[in-house]
Amino acid sequence: MGRKPPYNRHNWPIAAGMNQYPNTLPDGSSVQDQRPEEWALAVQDVADAGFTEIDPTDSWIRLADLEPVRRREFLDVVKGEGLTIPAITTARRSIIDPEHGDEYFAYMRRVIDVAAEIGAAEVSIGFSRPFNDQQKKALWFWTTQGPKDPDDPAIWKKAVDRIKELGRQAAALKIGISLEIYEDTYLGSAESAVRFTQDVDLPNVGINADIGNLVRLHRPMTHWRDMMVKLAPYARYWHVKNYLRTEDEDSGLVVTAPAPMETGVISYREAIRMAIAHGFQSAFLCEHYGGDGLSVSARNREYLRRILPK
Helix, strand or coil: CCCCCCCCCCCCCEEECCCCCCCECCCCCEHHHCCHHHHHHHHHHHHHCCCCEECCCCCCCCHHHCCHHHHHHHHHHHHHCCCECCEEECCCCCCCCCCCHHHHHHHHHHHHHHHHHHCCCEEEECCCCCCCHHHHHCCCHHHCCCCCCCCCHHHHHHHHHHHHHHHHHHHHCCCEEEEECCCCCCCCCHHHHHHHHHHHCCCCEEEECCCHHHHCCCCCCCCHHHHHHHHHHHECCEEECEEEEEECCCCCCEEEEEECCCCCCCCHHHHHHHHHHCCCCCCEEECCCCCCHHHHHHHHHHHHHHHCCC
16 A cells, blocks of 8 residues: 555545636636636635635636736635635646647746745646637537647657656646646547656656546547556546446447536546555545536535545
């Protein structure tokens, strides 16, 4: 068995993800430009749902793109609701994006600096890219084909080298980097994610074992347990969510839908025990797509409290 985790079920940091809150508001304005009392409405939702931690997911607000005085205003809102920020999640800003990779790479540097500034211990980084038109039209974006990372050793090396740079920057600030599992990227399978992390080869760079991103796909998929066997030794800051999944072996039909963590196909009781046995000691982020995602995330938080070590 690995080391005894530093947390228990009562104090383990479990953050609310903000993916159900868009950056662009119905009137076309941006969350970036809101007044503090407007930010407070969303932050109050999180506190009212019983969370004590929040991840200012950058699909909602880009802290690294706020002026310092505005960032302090945001932190005052968060502290005013009794919340802390254990990590910052970035999304759909791939540092190897064919058009914006350099811009996103510079942005990730700023995110790491801001994480240190606000006392967050981890930054989650992935290689997913913005939705294409088909994904924007779909009920569930994962049911249609999104962008793919190229099968190109030179681009793979570029990705590894850039994550190494970010990892070293983060290490100097005592920040961890968690690489998010996501389909059709260089982190698109357990095997590929492990190989990529091994190529980076830095102790503060691990894997965000968000296997829900893979289980939900309408295609043949490795069993979640086999994924976790490979991922558990590298697990860091962890996005957790679950899905119903049914497969018809005769027709090849696969259908999935979001589900509360305790009712989906992934047994997080088992998956988390596997990670803890390898020394996992990072925060969780609860997220859910569809319906009242925050309320389902709150239910998932309570499930985690029941199954984490005493």
